[in-house]
Amino acid sequence: MAGTIQQIAEMAGVSRGTVDRALNDRGRINPEVKERILHIANEIGYVPRKKTGTVKAKRQMKIGVVTQLAKASFMVEINRGIAEAEKELAQRGVELCIKPIESVDEEEQLEAIEELQKEKIDALAIMPVESERVRQKLNGLIERAGIPVVTFNADIVGTSRSCFVGMDNKKSGQTAAGLMGMLTGGRGKVLIITGFFSNNANSNRVDGFIETIKQNYKDMEVAGVFGSYDDAAEVERIIVNVMTSLADISGIFVVSGGQAGIERAFDSLNLQDRPKVIVYDLIPKTVRALKQGVVDFLIDQEGYEQGYRAPMLLADMLLRGQRPVQEFIYTDISIKTRYNIV
16 A cells, blocks of 8 residues: 555654655755655555645635735745745635734724635635634634634634634744753743733743743743834844843843844843843744854744645635545644754
8 A cells, every 4th residue: 555645744753744845846955865855655555645736616716815014034945835835726726815914903803704704715725813802703703603713823722714724833932942951051031022911822932931830940031021013123122121120131032033132132131141032933043043043042933834734724625525634634843952953
């Protein structure tokens, strides 16, 4: 019996999305990982399915896509994945109706969903705002209108959505805490800077980080959790104010955007020895900061995979009746240092 993508993923120790990119020569992937995946596929006799690009729906289907923080730097990779899905799905008779929102405002998100309903969407991929009204709206779509929903990047509890595509954000926060413990020797005060408290992904990262610090590093103390609204100037202000008023800041954990403010703050403070720093997202500004020694670790969430996979899953549900086999489709937690960054 021919092997499957799931078997290859398990044997290679990677996600199904990584296997898909390697087999189809799509997106960015480490050459060594790709070679290992192709070798395993050959060994187990994997036979790719024929492309279904010519399969057309009886009528043109519409999938709504609602994002948030549209101009944030981490959205570059997510938008790239959405654009690739849009191109591929057009060949299958499926239109993506994309509503990018610049904020995390529940009113704007609800308005975007209403607009998509008027456009008669058949399914919805959404980066949801953590809000009771958004929760009720999504459940109404699913249960009364029969519109399947997939969340991506950020999840929302208490809904009947089909699945979530994205990083296990709590686990990534736990990972960051372990890295910070190693960097600091498990001592000193750690400053946490999040983006928006209403963003579920941000909150889960913070929760995982704090929980792990409390359980495993008794000599470490959380100096505070501050919201920056993903603004570099606000990140700079928070770091300068906290480090001016508190001694022994040994680490800084920036959960979301505004990472450019870190270097500005260090320059303003004229530090001889900077705190250890962990940030998120493989984007040009964080790669530069990593290479220049401004930050120590970068955690990447595979934004391209999130943006691409969510609408593709919904298309399979609409065209093939193929429901996701898992409720949580997690992307890899990829740790980058100045030594393994490209």
